[in-house]
Amino acid sequence: MDDSVGFLLARAGGRAIRGLNRGLEPFGLRTRHYTVLMAAAQHGGLAQRELGDLLGIDPSAVVALVDDLQTAGLVRRDPHPDDRRTRLVVLTDEGLKTFGEAAALASKIDDETLAPLDAAERATLADLLRRIARP
Amino acid sequence: MDDSVGFLLARAGGRAIRGLNRGLEPFGLRTRHYTVLMAAAQHGGLAQRELGDLLGIDPSAVVALVDDLQTAGLVRRDPHPDDRRTRLVVLTDEGLKTFGEAAALASKIDDETLAPLDAAERATLADLLRRIARP
DNA sequence: TATTGTTATACTCTATAACTATA
């Protein structure tokens, strides 16, 4: 009897989330806050709707996450030039600095998770995950 | 800027869990019930403590899951022959039948998740995950 | 009419502490 790939994914994913949660504690952030910072850093400025689509997070959850990050001074909500309904989530200087530190930490935790694999295998895993993980 | 493997794992794992949850709705089960049935089927009979260790589930959560499965008539709690504290979780005939149907469904959902990959790539992914997913 | 962000709400998941009965 073989474990299903879904089961293996779920367990490895859960471990990754919990590991990053523990690592982010000093920043007062959770894994999902980090993913929002990551998306905003990658794209420069994103509507909340786009953030939710990109990360697979419900719009109402995006509101709460961006609230937290804004209170912590890590993001701003800028007006959209053409659409007054839309608010663009943009990293502050402080947010960019915090994201840099958190990204270094995430990379360290990745290394621990992937310790049993060599460099080529890590690259293969990342590639396969990227191909099935699109929302 | 590259996505972290932890992030990719978390997202793919979340999708797998939600997909299986939807598929299991007709059975009145959730993904975690299914993993308990899977472990019990694989090992014949397991102490709740062993179930928790194996699946990475807290003992108090195991109680609730086994309660559900017992109420549904899918598992029994048998006494341990040597230790009266321990209760062995064993599949009933009904539980074995339901697990078989659910396993077919899980395999179908795996296929959907893994659609972008060919057979060799699927095997590679399962192998890599198995190597990093040990608790 | 449809969409963006928001609020309220409920349900699931996860984790912790304290208790019982056994060892």
Next chain:
DNA sequence: TATAGTTATAGAGTATAACAATA
């Protein structure tokens, strides 16, 4: 004293519906 199971509880994650402002 330590361990297996249990109970209670709280916090985090997820999903849905309804609303205001705007398109």
